[in-house]
Amino acid sequence: MIDALTSRSQITRLHSRGQLLAQLEHAVRKHDDTSSAQVRACLIFDIDRFRQVNFSLGYACGDHLLQELNRRLKVLDHIDLVVRSGDDEYTLLLRVHNQEQLQSALHRVRQIFDPPFTYQGQDCFLRASFGLSDLTITPDNVQQALHQAEQALLIAKQTGKNKLITFHTLPTQQRFATQIQMETDLRKAITENQLLLYYQPRLELSTGQISCLEALVRWNHPLHGMIAPAEFIPLAEESGLILPLGEWVLREACLQKARWLAENKLDYQVAVNISPCQFQDENFADKAIHIIQQTGINPSYLEFEITESSIMQNMEKTIAVLDKLCSKGISISIDDFGIGYSSLNYLKEFPIHCLKIDRSFVKNIQSNSNDWAITNAIIHLGHALNIQVVAEGVEDVGQLDILKETTCTTIQGFLLSPPISAYDIEQTFHMNDNRPVMIS
Numbered sequence: 001m002i003d004a005l006t007s008r009s010q011i012t013r014l015h016s017r018g019q020l021l022a023q024l025e026h027a028v029r030k031h032d033d034t035s036s037a038q039v040r041a042c043l044i045f046d047i048d049r050f051r052q053v054n055f056s057l058g059y060a061c062g063d064h065l066l067q068e069l070n071r072r073l074k075v076l077d078h079i080d081l082v083v084r085s086g087d088d089e090y091t092l093l094l095r096v097h098n099q100e101q102l103q104s105a106l107h108r109v110r111q112i113f114d115p116p117f118t119y120q121g122q123d124c125f126l127r128a129s130f131g132l133s134d135l136t137i138t139p140d141n142v143q144q145a146l147h148q149a150e151q152a153l154l155i156a157k158q159t160g161k162n163k164l165i166t167f168h169t170l171p172t173q174q175r176f177a178t179q180i181q182m183e184t185d186l187r188k189a190i191t192e193n194q195l196l197l198y199y200q201p202r203l204e205l206s207t208g209q210i211s212c213l214e215a216l217v218r219w220n221h222p223l224h225g226m227i228a229p230a231e232f233i234p235l236a237e238e239s240g241l242i243l244p245l246g247e248w249v250l251r252e253a254c255l256q257k258a259r260w261l262a263e264n265k266l267d268y269q270v271a272v273n274i275s276p277c278q279f280q281d282e283n284f285a286d287k288a289i290h291i292i293q294q295t296g297i298n299p300s301y302l303e304f305e306i307t308e309s310s311i312m313q314n315m316e317k318t319i320a321v322l323d324k325l326c327s328k329g330i331s332i333s334i335d336d337f338g339i340g341y342s343s344l345n346y347l348k349e350f351p352i353h354c355l356k357i358d359r360s361f362v363k364n365i366q367s368n369s370n371d372w373a374i375t376n377a378i379i380h381l382g383h384a385l386n387i388q389v390v391a392e393g394v395e396d397v398g399q400l401d402i403l404k405e406t407t408c409t410t411i412q413g414f415l416l417s418p419p420i421s422a423y424d425i426e427q428t429f430h431m432n433d434n435r436p437v438m439i440s
Contacts, residue, residue: 011070013084020085025142027081027093039102040080040137042149043092043109045130048161049309050088052276053124056312061119065126072112078105091146093137106132106164129156130164158234183239185221186232190244194220197252198419199270201429202390202412205404210429212303214271214412215253216419217245237277246278250288254295254302256422261297265426269331271303279310285324292328300329303354307335311350319350326351333390338378347385355382359393359413366398376406383407 028040047069054062066088073082073090078101081093092109096102110130116123131153133145148167156165189195199213219227236242253272260266278284292299304325311318311334322332333354338361346352357378361371375391382389391403394413403411417428 011082011084020083020091021143021146023081023083024093024146025139028137028142029139039096039098041094041102042133042137042145043094043130044149044153045090045128046153047088048127048129052309052313064119065117065124068117076108127162129153129161131156132164132166134167160230183235186236186241189219190248195248196220197256198421199425200412200419201417202410203416204410206409210268211410212269212271215249217249242275242277243281246275247291251291254292254297257301258295258297269301269303271305273305276307276310279306285321289328303331303333305333305335311346322351338374352387354388354390356390356392362391362393362399365402379406379408
């Protein structure tokens with residue numbers, strides 16, 4: 001019978017890769033049994049956005065959450081070794097008898113993040129990215145297995161996080177061979193007119209009128225065609241290109257709004273997403289205001305969509321930045337509301353005009369009573385605070401009907417329209433005729 005982790009009193013913490021390799025090789029040799037068919041795999045996971053937890057809730061909270069994570073890991077079966085290989089990274093050596101048992105073990109590891117982590121009565125939901133090696137580990141290939149898991153983890157984090165990626169030799173090698181080239185191409189794209197903006201409308205349910213257009217960046221690569229944002233946005237964040245990219249998006253959105261106004265079209269706000277890196281830039285507010293002044297549009301036509309994690313890192317600084325933006329007439333919305341921090345104190349401290357309910361709640365609103373309850377609570381919270389609430393990711397009439405029952409005022413999603421070009425927005429919605437949009 002394979003030993004469970006409960007036989008150890010603590011999880012080893014190592015920062016040296018050489019020590020990690022030695023630990024892995026020792027564990028493989030210790031349990032090496034050529035007489036029985038076994039499958040060994042190296043699994044590495046990294047807690048998503050854990051730095052933001054430390055910044056917003058404090059390092060004492062972060063340490064407490066890691067201690068709770070350690071306790072949850074210690075009760076898992078089919079693990080020969082667990083090493084804390086970084087501040088919020090763990091390396092596991094899994095040992096099972098077949099692939100079915102491996103998949104079951106992987107599922108149980110990922111399940112430890114399902115229940116909330118609690119600190120001083122406050123719930124915090126953590127998510128993680130996982131990378132899994134794609135070979136049966138022997139004492140001779142430990143280094144190769146660790147390298148595979150590391151590369152798979154990096155792909156998981158670069159393609160949206162909160163997922164498990166298994167290393168597949170050819171696709172992974174091809175992908176990593178193009179990383180440097182893709183970064184070089186993205187630098188050129190920002191300056192050589194390869195980027196473009198698509199727009200996704202919001203609908204006011206009470207009037208049937210479009211109220212706002214969210215600007216979303218797309219990359220039309222000269223050789224590879226349209227590249228999905230999930231491919232290049234993480235690269236932009238890691239390389240630092242997110243700052244010039246974000247400035248390009250804001251400037252282009254302002255210029256497009258100015259063109260529409262000059263043509264007597266689209267008397268609606270345009271929403272622009274602000275990345276956490278942008279918002280934490282010391283000169284963000286001044287840069288944004290300068291771009292708006294350069295393009296000559298009234299700031300009241302703009303809404304900045306900012307994630308909860310961005311605004312929670314430094315409360316005093318956040319209040320100053322938001323007040324400065326709002327003093328110019330810019331609206332502020334909180335994107336992906338409901339999946340971040342359980343403290344709602346900032347709703348009374350910050351000048352917030354809109355809450356966007358994360359699509360993960362709307363997706364299962366018909367079948368999951370908890371998602372319905374959370375969505376309903378956010379909507380009524382918004383009503384009570386006189387804050388607009390937008391339901392994101394509305395894809396079918398059933399979801400729409402439930403949102404109407406909960407007195408949701410505004411929706412956004414594929415049921416109304418996917419993100420489309422500025423030209424298609426004009427042609428599809430006939431913005432000048434002021435007729436209600438029919439979606440049911």
